[in-house]
Structures are given as structure tokens and as C-alpha cells.
Amino acid sequence: MSELFRAFSFVDKIHDDETGKRISGEYHVPETVEEFPLSLVAESVGQLAAWSSIAAVDFRFRPVAGIAGEVEFCGEVRPGATLQLEASISKADAESVNYDGVARVDGNAVVRLKDCLGPMIPIEEFDDPSSLRERYGLLTGFGAKPDAFEGVPEFSWDKTGGDPGQTAEATFRVPESAPFFEDHFPRKPVFPGTLLMNLNLRFALDLASESSGGAGAWKPLRMTDVKLRSFLEPGDRLDLAARVEESGEDTAKIVVEARKGKRLVGSARVLLSRKD
Amino acid sequence: MSKQDISKDEIMAIYPKVAAIIADALGCDEDEVKPDSSLIDDLDAESIDFLDIVFRLEREFKVKIPRGKAIEEARGELSEEEFEQGGVVTPAGEAKLRAYLEEVPEDRINSPVRSAEIPKLFTTETFCKMVIREQKSAA
Numbered sequence: 001m002s003e004l005f006r007a008f009s010f011v012d013k014i015h016d017d018e019t020g021k022r023i024s025g026e027y028h029v030p031e032t033v034e035e036f037p038l039s040l041v042a043e044s045v046g047q048l049a050a051w052s053s054i055a056a057v058d059f060r061f062r063p064v065a066g067i068a069g070e071v072e073f074c075g076e077v078r079p080g081a082t083l084q085l086e087a088s089i090s091k092a093d094a095e096s097v098n099y100d101g102v103a104r105v106d107g108n109a110v111v112r113l114k115d116c117l118g119p120m121i122p123i124e125e126f127d128d129p130s131s132l133r134e135r136y137g138l139l140t141g142f143g144a145k146p147d148a149f150e151g152v153p154e155f156s157w158d159k160t161g162g163d164p165g166q167t168a169e170a171t172f173r174v175p176e177s178a179p180f181f182e183d184h185f186p187r188k189p190v191f192p193g194t195l196l197m198n199l200n201l202r203f204a205l206d207l208a209s210e211s212s213g214g215a216g217a218w219k220p221l222r223m224t225d226v227k228l229r230s231f232l233e234p235g236d237r238l239d240l241a242a243r244v245e246e247s248g249e250d251t252a253k254i255v256v257e258a259r260k261g262k263r264l265v266g267s268a269r270v271l272l273s274r275k276d
Numbered sequence: 277m278s279k280q281d282i283s284k285d286e287i288m289a290i291y292p293k294v295a296a297i298i299a300d301a302l303g304c305d306e307d308e309v310k311p312d313s314s315l316i317d318d319l320d321a322e323s324i325d326f327l328d329i330v331f332r333l334e335r336e337f338k339v340k341i342p343r344g345k346a347i348e349e350a351r352g353e354l355s356e357e358e359f360e361q362g363g364v365v366t367p368a369g370e371a372k373l374r375a376y377l378e379e380v381p382e383d384r385i386n387s388p389v390r391s392a393e394i395p396k397l398f399t400t401e402t403f404c405k406m407v408i409r410e411q412k413s414a415a
């Protein structure tokens with residue numbers, strides 16, 4: 001079975017698209033997945049904004065993950081939940097899409113995105129434009145059949161060093177193959193930036209748990225200055241580094257960087273708070 | 277006063293903020309950012325970093341910096357064909373470019389200049405001037 005629009009697609013229906021300005025839609029998280037990380041909720045908002053920006057440039061370009069000024073985590077999403085998605089777009093042209101967005105469950109915000117920027121890339125390098133047009137027609141019409149997503153594996157890293165509770169170093173290898181590569185993207189498989197975001201978040205939580213409280217003592221509040229500087233391809237080896245930038249009684253700010261060789265490919269600041 | 281009516285004082289008034297934004301965007305120390313640092317050659321900036329920096333400058337200084345505006349302004353009264361042919365800046369275009377990017381050390385501009393490589397010439401001061409020009413045109 002083709003994984004296109006199944007393995008890494010998180011918009012089921014577009015309710016209203018004021019193309020290139022404002023868009024709303026929804027995504028139903030399948031009951032069958034074990035979990036739906038908040039990074040995938042952020043992906044869902046980003047994909048909604050992407051649809052509007054792709055339509056705004058008449059399917060000649062598509063955005064890819066770039067920058068999120070701030071990703072705020074305000075709640076949890078359980079399998080079976082329906083995400084109500086909105087994005088407000090301040091710019092969508094051949095160069096980039098800039099947007100803010102939010103995902104809600106039962107009216108309550110679970111993830112908010114602020115000051116996001118996705119560089120636009122010629123669409124034909126990544127996708128078949130006609131299949132995207134067809135999909136956009138489906139999403140703005142009857143909507144797609146939900147429950148296609150079957151989950152993504154939880155990736156882990158191999159720790160290589162660090163000063164416990166202060167810094168951590170590790171390596172991570174992007175898988176050579178995975179179903180999501182067929183959907184992200186059909187003509188150029190790229191490791192999704194939000195999966196790297198999830199990895200970075202868990203890496204920061206791991207470092208914080210070393211400093212105090214042990215595993216499960218911390219929860220993410222927000223990530224800022226999230227940036228993906230280049231495409232991550234199947235099989236790429238990344239060096240991860242995390243360091244505590246600030247720490248207090250109940251919060252910790254951790255900087256996480258991913259490098260491919262010497263080149264910085266991804267970075268973020270993660271603000272954590274101690275669980276009640 | 278420079279040919280673009282931007283004084284050193286005006287540049288230095290916003291320089292600390294611009295340098296801080298560039299350092300933040302590139303994840304480097306502020307003291308690595310110098311007025312004449314080439315963002316690409318000296319600070320390892322990528323194309324996404326340019327988008328990031330311009331986006332941050334727009335938010336910080338409440339201006340809109342239209343993409344491609346620097347090239348358009350450098351071109352002046354020259355037509356696109358007079359400025360660039362086949363992806364290479366013409367001699368007349370290069371003279372315009374050198375005048376426009378007067379903050380860029382002469383020896384960094386190697387003839388012939390490929391259009392796609394013009395952003396490689398941009399320095400911290402170039403970004404200061406972009407902001408000042410937009411502040412002035414909005415005033």
C-alpha cells in the first residue's frame with residue numbers, strides 16, 4: 001500500500017482557507033496509535049499552513065520546515081482526540097511562508113506556534129503537483145478518510161559523553177528507510193524536522209532528569225529558536241549536544257544542537273518545568 | 277554622509293541590536309560578529325539564516341524588508357539586462373554594486389560577480405543599512 005498521504009500527513013479536513021492569509025481545519029488522531037507526541041501536533045499545524053501557502057502560490061512551491069520562534073506546549077493529546085487547527089499567515093510567496101498557529105482539543109489549546117517561517121522550495125523537486133492539487137481538493141471538499149496514520153517509532157540516541165546534569169553528547173542515525181519517507185516527501189525523502197524536534201525535546205528531558213528528580217520529573221513548557229538549517233537524509237549521522245543554559249528550583253532551560261559533521265543542522269532552546 | 281545618505285552614527289545606533297540578532301540567529305557569540313563580517317564566508321550563514329535574520333529584523337525594528345530589494349536598489353536606473361546577463365553581473369552592474377555595497381571591502385568583490393553570489397558579499401553593516409533604508413522610507 002502506498003504511504004502517500006498516510007504515513008506522515010496530519011490534516012484530514014480544511015474547513016476554510018482564505019488562501020495565504022488564514023486557514024482552519026482538523027485532524028483526528030487515530031485511536032490505534034500508542035501516542036501522539038506534541039511535536040506531531042505542531043507538525044499538524046505546520047501542514048495546515050503549508051496547504052494554504054501552496055495554494056497561494058498555485059502549487060508551484062511548497063514550504064519545508066525552517067524556523068519556529070516559539071512552540072508552546074499547553075496540554076496533552078490522547079489517541080482518539082480531534083485536533084482543531086488554525087493558522088494565521090502573514091506572508092506566503094515564492095520565498096517563504098510566515099505564520100502563527102494553534103491546535104486545540106475540545107476548545108483548549110494544546111500547542112501554539114509563534115513566528116514560524118518555512119522556506120519555499122520548487123514543488124516538483126519534492127512532490128507530484130497534480131497529486132497535491134487533488135489532495136487539496138479532497139481536504140477542502142469532503143475531507144480525507146481519517147485514521148490512516150499508524151504511528152512513528154520512538155527514535156533513540158547513543159550517548160557518547162557529557163557532564164551529568166550539565167551537558168550531554170550523543171549520536172543519532174537517521175533511519176535508512178521508514179514509511180514516513182514515502183510521504184515526506186515522495187520525490188525526496190527527508191527526515192521530518194518535527195521528528196528531530198521530538199528527539200531534541202526528549203534529549204533535553206533526559207539531561208534535566210540527570211540533574212534532579214530522575215526520569216519523568218520534568219515536562220516541556222516551550223521550545224524557542226527552533227531551527228532546521230538543512231535537509232536530513234536517510235542514513236545521516238548526527239551528533240547531538242545539550243547543555244543547561246539556566247536552571248532554577250522548578251524550571252530549566254536547555255540548549256540542544258544537532259550537527260552533521262561540523263555543520264550545525266538543527267538547534268533549539270527547550271524550557272522545562274518540574275511536574276507538580 | 278554616504279551616497280545612500282546613511283551616516284556612520286545612524287549605523288552605529290542600531291548596530292548592537294543587529295549584531296545581537298545575527299548572533300542569535302547563527303548561534304554564535306556576539307563578539308564573533310563584526311561590522312564587516314561576511315555572513316556566509318565568516319559566520320557560516322546558510323540561506324535559511326538570511327530568511328531568519330530578515331524576519332527577526334522586521335520584528336525588532338517594525339519594518340518590512342522586501343526580498344530582492346537590495347539588488348533592486350543596487351541596480352538603480354539600470355535595466356535588469358543592463359545589470360545582469362546570464363547570471364553574471366555586467367561591468368556597469370558591478371560598478372553600481374560596488375557603490376551600493378560600499379561597506380564591503382573592495383577585495384572581496386571579485387570580477388565577474390555571479391548574481392546568485394551577491395548575498396555572499398553581505399556584511400553585518402549591509403543588514404544595518406537595509407533596516408535604516410526601510411525606516412527612512414516608512415517615515
